[in-house]
Amino acid sequence: MENQNKGTAVSDQEIIKVFDKANIFLSCIIILIGAFAFIASFTLNDSLMSLILMAAGCALAVYGVIRCLSKSAKNVYAPTGATVNAAHFYFKPDELDALREALPNGKVPDGVKPSAESNTTVRLDVLRSEDKKFIRLRLMKYDNYIFHPVTDALRFTGTEAENLCNALSKGK
Numbered sequence: 001m002e003n004q005n006k007g008t009a010v011s012d013q014e015i016i017k018v019f020d021k022a023n024i025f026l027s028c029i030i031i032l033i034g035a036f037a038f039i040a041s042f043t044l045n046d047s048l049m050s051l052i053l054m055a056a057g058c059a060l061a062v063y064g065v066i067r068c069l070s071k072s073a074k075n076v077y078a079p080t081g082a083t084v085n086a087a088h089f090y091f092k093p094d095e096l097d098a099l100r101e102a103l104p105n106g107k108v109p110d111g112v113k114p115s116a117e118s119n120t121t122v123r124l125d126v127l128r129s130e131d132k133k134f135i136r137l138r139l140m141k142y143d144n145y146i147f148h149p150v151t152d153a154l155r156f157t158g159t160e161a162e163n164l165c166n167a168l169s170k171g172k
Contacts, residue, residue: 014134015084015127017073027068034060075127082129089114089168091122099124099139100150106160108167123147124168132165133157 038057044050075084091099091114098109099122114124121142128135137154140147156164 014078015075016078018076019072020074023071024068027064027071029064030067031061031064034058034062034064077129077131077134080129080131080133082131082133084127084129084134087126087128087168089124089126090117090120091115091124093121096122096139096141096150103137103139103151104154106156106164108164114168126168128161128165132162135161135164137164 034057036057037053037060041050041054041057044053076082077084091112095109095112098112102109102112103124123140123142125138125140126135135156137156138152139150141150142148
């Protein structure tokens with residue numbers, strides 16, 4: 001089955017942000033524990049314990065608020081509802097041409113494996129769903145202190161996406 005969306009612009013409607021109810025709930029519990037600890041610090045007669053409880057309560061409340069603001073939403077692939085994660089794979093510079101030719105066809109060239117080092121000049125930016133039904137790739141080359149795109153954003157779904165995800169995770 002050939003991918004009809006090869007090399008086309010990727011729709012922003014496929015990846016949506018949704019509220020992560022579990023993280024919001026946990027953040028609210030942390031805030032409440034911090035608030036109760038802060039309030040309880042005023043009922044103690046021991047000044048040292050009161051100070052420790054007050055500091056711990058403030059720290060928990062601040063941590064809960066920061067956690068609530070930073071982890072309240074997650075990216076989801078709309079058709080399947082799977083969480084989307086970003087990853088970067090680095091390759092040796094001499095593998096750039098092989099990757100440039102093979103990636104638009106939905107393949108990773110044989111013998112080309114991601115490098116263990118992150119200081120190479122070729123990077124593959126990947127957005128993939130946890131269920132491996134969606135993957136978005138862009139090959140980048142480091143030049144003049146900036147990564148420049150070598151390919152357009154490539155989008156694959158279904159079995160092609162699953163094969164690419166498996167090939168990339170096997171090579172890592």
